[in-house]
Amino acid sequence: MDATQRTIQLLLKPGQHDGEGHRVAEAAQRHLGLSTGRVQSTALYTVRYPLSGEQLRDFATHCLQDPVLHDVALDEFRHGAQYKSYILVAKLPGVTDDEGISAQNALGDFLNQPLDTHTQHIFSKRLYFLEHELPESSLRRLAEDLLGNKMINRFEVGPIAQIRDYTPRPGGGAESITNTVPLVGLSDEELVKLSKDNLYALNLEEMRAVRDHYTSIAEERQAAGLPQDPTDCELEIIAQTWSEHCKHKEFSAVIKYRDADTGEEFEVDSLFKTYIKNATSEVDRQLRANGNDWLIKVFSDNAGAVRINPESLFVWKVETHNSPSAIDPYGGAITGILGNNRDPLATGIGGAKLLFNTNVLCFGNPEFSGTLLSNQLHPRRIFEGVRKGIEDGGNKSGVPTVNGAIVFDDRYAGKPLVYCGTGAVMPMQLAGLDSWEKKIDAQDRIIMAGGRVGKDGIHGATFSSIELDETSPATAVQIGSPITQKLAMDFLILATRRGLIKCSTDNGAGGLSSSIGELATISGGAVVELEKVPLKYPGLRPWEIFVSESQERFSLAVEPAKMAELLALGQEMEVELTDIGYFTSDGSLDVRFDGESVARIDMEFLHNGVPRKVLEAEWTRPTAQEPALPANLDYTDVLGRLLGNLNICSRESVIRQYDHEVKGRTIIKPLMGATGQAPQDAAVVRFNFESWEGVAVSNGILPRFGDIDAYDMSAGAFDEAVRQIVAVGGKLPNLSYGDGNFWSVNDNFCVPDSVYDPATNPDGKHKLAKLVRMCQALRDATAAYCIPLTSGKDSMKNDFKADGVKISVPPTVLYSMTAKIEDVRRTITSDFKQADDVVYLLGETYDELGGSEFYQLFGELGANVPKVRFEEAKALYTLMGQANDNGLIQSCHDLSDGGLAVALAEATFGHGFGADVELSAGLPVHIQLFSESHSRFVATVAPEDVVAFEQHFGPRATRLGVVKPDSQLTVRHGGQTVISASTAALRHEWTNGPVNRLIGFGQHEATQVS
């Protein structure tokens, strides 16, 4: 062992249950078929800080050891005599090590010394001992598949007699030099190669635009003493700013659309402008005409903002973090949720208080048993890692995860979709200024706050804008540190309320390049002094510092006069603040290192110089037909199979590992009722403890309907989110003059590569046509319901390529909706409340089994995809709001996956009630039971309210039957019993579905087990 390096090992005392070791052994057997025998887990802390032997021992025994649980070994790897093999899991250089930093914090307290926690002195590792002697290849497989990820961990394995240690030594890399990249005179092929080699993710036309720009300003640059060719940093800045991720080039493109069936042709001048922004402008016009002026900030900041009341704003943002989650599911997801948290935090001046998180996840089948492609992770592993990332990201930040959804489809097996949403509340005024405004003047200082900069996450923005393949770079992976961000968040809340910050933005994709580049558009320029940026370790090139996406950082604009007070507050709250330059108004982004120019770019070219794309879309309706189903189906059996189906079954094992009620404000949680097992439609959260005002939150996502028609899929997803909010007692906006009933919606499109290429993407035109149709439906839906979009995101290259195979996600759109709830005490939950209450179906059922879960059971798609009838839906939702005002509704559950039959069953899960239901004549029984027609609900009504209820709803309500005390669900049709089941048995099927069997009960990513 290194003489300056000491090791502390913590082992469980004999007789203490080694839960982690046990789970490793079990998971190795279950998932890899490896028999390890008994596994012992131990924790290692390598200390690279001068300590005497006595200090080391005292530190270990007083600070790290739990005297009830642990034995301590110093400078040895102690193990039981029966163990034959070992696996050491360490972190690669520069990977976030919160556990090591925590130990270091403890050491500083123990020694009563200020110990710089930004230089790492203590490194945490795990050391496992295995009873069986396994070959190195098996040990390595176990390590890579169960204990860590080779993108972030270093593994040492072998026989126990030869334990090799490993401690990362980050840095020691590059000198701080800046190179120029010759562009002038490069051929087209050379330009494309340059873009690909450097991961610029720019296409030929864009590369040409850059080359031509530099050619045209050659003289100017020479006069200014700048090199004629662009510097590496300049090209990186341009690549990041022009990336699909940051610039949304395809949503801004000109699209030539052709309907091959009808011959109709038209041109779309930017999907974003045409279908999203203009639609919202029209909605806002209608709202304001009716005295509803709550729409405060849309599309122009990190998150959308609406007014709750004269004192406060509600801020709402949903984003995706797909590509990183495919490579390192844990790191990708935790970075996703923490990164999304920073958006509301850094909206306007900044300092919103986070109220809740949501997440919607799309995965491949976790029971996949085929062969994986190179570097493709198993869907179960992606699921488990993402779940754990969301658990730590939310729980450790003290933000409740109030709801979500999980969608399974084999086409998500290459690239999962990880949508993270965050709602927050901000005062309308911060220190006397409008909180939502971003104002910056020349000479204001640029302050970087929070974490330090390392090589992690370099090229995240450009990397997420291209397809994944087996060579995707390790530097694109980052791991969030919730504790670092929590400190920065607490700081930001205080500093903004004291008026110390003029405005803030987060460092996400593109790092400083993106955050300063964007803020600089407000003042008209900036000077950045990169040598001042604090690094995690030496050895970063200037351009790497500028584009690194190291997490937990904010960029702040601060008036020079406020600097002293701000720095003092940062010191008190232990948040690192660094002055890294100032804003200017000279129209250029000027980046320097030790006084030398590293990049100097004209802001106009940087932000508006990207050539506009022209894309082609061609729509042909897929040939689909309704299937012939087996006769004499046993519908009780079908219902049981549906409830145990991957896309319908209970997610309780996932939900319960998220804290959904920290802050004490959650009124409708994902699972409710006396059993805690009744699934709910939308979450409801109070804003505070002083009033009963709150917000309802829902998610609409229906990718499988897109296989028949992307328009209906998008319209249906929008309606699904609206009706979930209506189900819990939310009201549509703008129903009466100045009702102040805000809605705030985020759209998130995740589609496969939709740019036509005859060789690599022959069906690109069809995919793009689907996207256009999805956007058309969005416009129609916002207009019909008068519901505005406030922010959104698009992720355009959700393909995974390896071994010559491409796995592309189905075109997917998520609508994440929030709506004001006047009084949370009047909200409605989905479960039946009392025997003898009368059960109604609200809304109409159509012959619409296309894309249904019922057809999926038989491997069929069908043709009759559910359509949204906006007028009828809006009328019904309006009636429901009135009925709830009059207290007429006791329970309400929206109809979605699995139709009426599944909704009825789920409504019994809260308390052990049953129901007696008689279906009307008319449509065939399987359509009535399983059709997924939109805009429908199952509601119950107290017997004394039946007359008023039927009068109110008229033909929109169909009486189905009554709630029974006897835990029996009986459905009849035309005198015949078609379903007869014990609700306890149905709940058992649902609870013991594949998700609860597979997920959350096995081994976590061991790097995260403390």
Next chain:
Amino acid sequence: MNEQPKLPDLNTPPRPQLDHGGPVTDANGNLQVLGFKSVDAGHETTQPLGHSQAATPFKPQVKALILTGFGINCEEEFAAAYQLAGAEPTIVHLNQVLHGHVSIHDYDILNFPGGFSFGDDLGSGVVLANKLRYRKNAEGRTLLDDIKQFIANGKFVMGICNGFQVLVKLGLLPNLSGNVTPEVTLTHNASGRYEDRWVRLKVNPNSNSPFLKGIESMEVPVRHGEGRLIIKGEETLAEIEDRALNCLAYTDFDGSPTDVYPHNPNGADLNCAGLTDTTGQVFGLMPHPEAFLSLYNHPDWARRKRQNPGLSEEGDGLRLFRNIVEHVQSQTAALPQEASQFSS
């Protein structure tokens, strides 16, 4: 940023108002309660907070100090609990106390909220407990020195979840020996998982703690991954039982203590959910009473309200806070003070 909306953002001027989340400074400009946060999430209402009816203006004001910072995250609902119970809560950043800017002795109840202090990467509560034990202020005193004095002065300490873990790792609970060394521990749940679920607790009828006076049982959520109490040695276990320090037990639906998952969510020894010290002044528990201040926090609120429309809108958890606030009030009122003649 490049997309400027066509929407007029500026035509809804808000009413100017003060944000009460700001700092308080003394005459010399020193920050008094840096880190103070308002109880709400940024929304300021014109309505006064609904105080307890019992808290008449004549009763002495009970002051509760609530620590935050470094990953603590349940401080706002903790403060709301005290406010609803008629006390005056103050939230301060831990460094304010550690650096001596705020003295715990100016308060009646010291509170350690839940959360993930310092990320909990070394084991829940470990780093924070370590800081309280070893980090010395300018006068060379640790915060633990002050807490010992605080308890000796007859005052109260409460820890919830991560705060309970801190008190246990510090040795303030159960502190049978009286010399504040760890005697028990809280570690990973038997399930190996973090879980958020509601449980029923039974109060040990022999507990002497004023926090639990008159309470027989309560429903509360647990939200933890390391809540399994492990007691080292039969003697310690017997003494804890004999002195009724195991003040709360997880029970099944009929109210009997149970070791069956999920009613007992973590597999704790003695099915124990909370501990007091021998004086009853120091109290800690894994579940979150501060998350059940209103009926509408309960997962079954809608059905219960349907069955009994007159059901109280208060949650079970609030009773704990009312208890301790009333106890401190009666203690203070019993002292020969001017105000005592006016109190009822």
